[in-house]
Amino acid sequence: MEKKPLVVVNGLVRKDAIAYLKEHVDVRQWTEKTVMPREVLKEWLIDADGLWCVRPLDVDGDLVKNASNLKVIAQAAVGYDNVNIDELTAAGIPYGNTPGVLNETVAELAFTLIATASRRIIENANFVKDGRWAQRPSNIKGFDLSRRTLGIIGMGAIGVSISRRARAFGMTVVYHNRNQRLDDKIHKTTYMELDDLLAISDVVCVMAPLTDETYHMCDEAFFKKMKNTALFVNVGRGPIVDTKALINALKTDEIDYAALDVTDPEPLPADHPLLDVENCLIVPHIGSYTDRTRLDMSILTADNIIAGVHKRPLKTCVNEEVNYKKPQMDVEFALEELKKAGVDLTDFD
């Protein structure tokens, strides 16, 4: 029997996705609850055809330098800030991410944070739960979203999905992006320079990827440029924000409130100073975390890996220049072969 390709999975992923993967390849999985030691992973990769990578893991040239059979790496995430794409491209290894399938889900979470924070839902609900309904202080008021301005930083497909929700709530949407989009008229959005956006926005929502340019973009100067009454939301990546500067801005009323899906570090240790900040709502990086979307992301990851180990094109490849190409069909050759095989071609147009 022909040997199946071998795929290494360096951590825990959904069981249904592993079962699907196993229909096509052999799987060697790290099933301990501890993070797989990097040196052990490197050993395992020597014989592997594919890697399903699970964070925390830095994927780079060093990780794959002895993995001479490795044909594909994929991860169930749209962001790939833990992956050195240039070094994988140099090694000729295509990398698959999961764009598209999570857009609406992440936008729902972003808007849920905006709505929850604007009406101080958590604080108000806690008074009721604690049996202190009547003692609720009058300063936990919240603010309207309608007739307010949302400033989105990083206007890709998810940013556009957030803007649709904001407009349904009666908000004006402005955005800052590397490039101005060509479809502003369709989405009723307005491009702005970053400083102008910070000066006018009542809600600032970061949805940018983490890159050298966006690392610590939200620093002391950034928060000073925001309105004192503004809500700051981060659904992009934790290290885009200088956490010390955020804590300071919240404690000194430079800004009013923050709602975060992502933090730096992740997970936050129990004694982290951000946890003592009252006007800050934090959820544990659950942007894409619904059952249906996590399944879609896992199946897309498995499909990318199954394609890659067979040297077929990955469905969603970040470094297209090393993605596998569809085999070109030589029609003349195919017709000759069919004739040789005795197929009567007169029945075909």
Ligand code: DGY
């Ligand atoms: C991603 O896909 O990059 C998200 O952060 C996962 O929730």
